[in-house]
Amino acid sequence: MAISVSIQALISGEQVAGSKLSNKLLDELMAEGLLSVVTHGSRKSYRARDVEALKRYLIDKDESYRMLEVSSFVSRASLAAETGNSKLMTVRSCPGFPVNSYEPISCSLCDKDFVVNPHEGSFVFIDNWQQFFIPQDIVVVGIENMENFRRIRQQKKLFESVLGNMPLLFVSRYPQSTDLRNWLMGIPNRYVHFGDFDLAGIHIFLTEFQKYLGDRASFLIPSDIEQRLTQGSATRYNIQYNKFHTLRCTDTKLQSLIELIMNYHKCYDQEGYIIK
Template sequence: MEISGALADKLLRLAKGERLPASTLRSGIISELIAEGIILEQRKGRAKSLLYVADAAALTAFLRNHYAIEDLSAYAAVFRKEELSRAELTRSASDSKLRAVRTFKGFLVNSYMPIAALLDGKKITIHPQAGTFQFIHSYENFIPDAGVVIVNVENAENFSCISLQKSLFEGMSPLFVSRYPQNQSKDLLKWLQGIPNDYLHYGDFDFAGVNIYLNEYKRTLGSRAKFFIPDNLESLILSYGSRKLYDRQKPSFDISEIEEAGIIELIRLMHIYKKALEQEALIALF
């Protein structure tokens, strides 16, 4: 049996002399401590009782011997931290797998031209060899040059073949990022919030793609975020758009509240031709 963060907090309060209602301390571990005489009961009326610790040293010894918790305060603290290391958990308890720790954090980056940046205060260049990507782990300390445009590529195939699509991004210094395979985390969005660079969202040209952009990125990044619209969007939708894709999707946003001209034009074209376009179609053009 493991001691949860919530129970650790309550044990810490007891160790500091607080008296807590027995009704808030229903646990097998609490029963053990009562049986050992470490936690005592104070009756308050016919139905209510308070639990307290008379000897904090005895509680410390019990936790050390039975649960390998050397420092209850440190043990409780690690459960409150957003990110933990195995070493921190090991110092407070001997089991480094006590709580799931996401050690593989960050996101992929790609570029077809050298992109200057700082990582942990040191100058680096992002320019992966063809057939490879770079993974930014220490993203909190990753700062691209101010003139770099961050292009978030929603589709993995487009991201891996970005050099074939470079004519779409002429005139800018783009750093391409992908939240896959880490799409369950918010690392990319946290990083984008912490840098001033312009943001370009390169997603599918359909209602689902617009929804992802509006609800996950535009809402957070505001005016520095734009949805990527190719110059020949109308001919692309007409030639390569899918009627099935258009028919099976519905907008989950209020179109009347959209102010971004590119998205307004995209929605207009989808309704005219009754088609939507997946971004993979743009790879085949080059």
């Protein structure tokens, strides 16, 4: 499949007129929150909110988009050394993912002892994730929103109420890539996904995590989520409805959450659980 000029322009960070994109793809990208609207009088153009997130979505959607990626073994340094220009092609200069914790977690990195214990106001980025290992009793909590990930201490009561006193390692797939998922697939630990309480967020969990991790993966569901949904957003629910209204799963607890969202016709952002 040849990648259209309009998609290449979006990946390059440029604005693209709505008339240059298929209505179906435009609706999908808007529902996923991947595009922002730029108005020019009565005309609309679109720009990628996060180029890497858009690229990852397209690649997951269709293998043909994999040409958007360049091997992670090619570095900007090697390109610059050979050509004098590190911008000749898109290269992942920063593989890996960030980790966080509010108590020391003894791990192993590159066959050496490594303690994850970031000072409040900081977190740790794991570059060589292929050689990063954690004890099997650690529960890995994946957090979709970066604000929630940065402010885990202000959500400690939530995590304790749902997960008890288990030692927790918090992870984020920012910048968005498959590195985090590949790491999770290589370890035996339990994985808990903490994302927005909407149909798109549940779809992300089912297709990008549970599909690969099976019964080791679960979705974090607070005890007060029904009450929170009554105060949620109907606008985003309506935007997502056409694409995700047939969403179903075999997990009874998660299916109950889907039914609550459908019943109230509302979504709730995970940021609402940050104690100010």
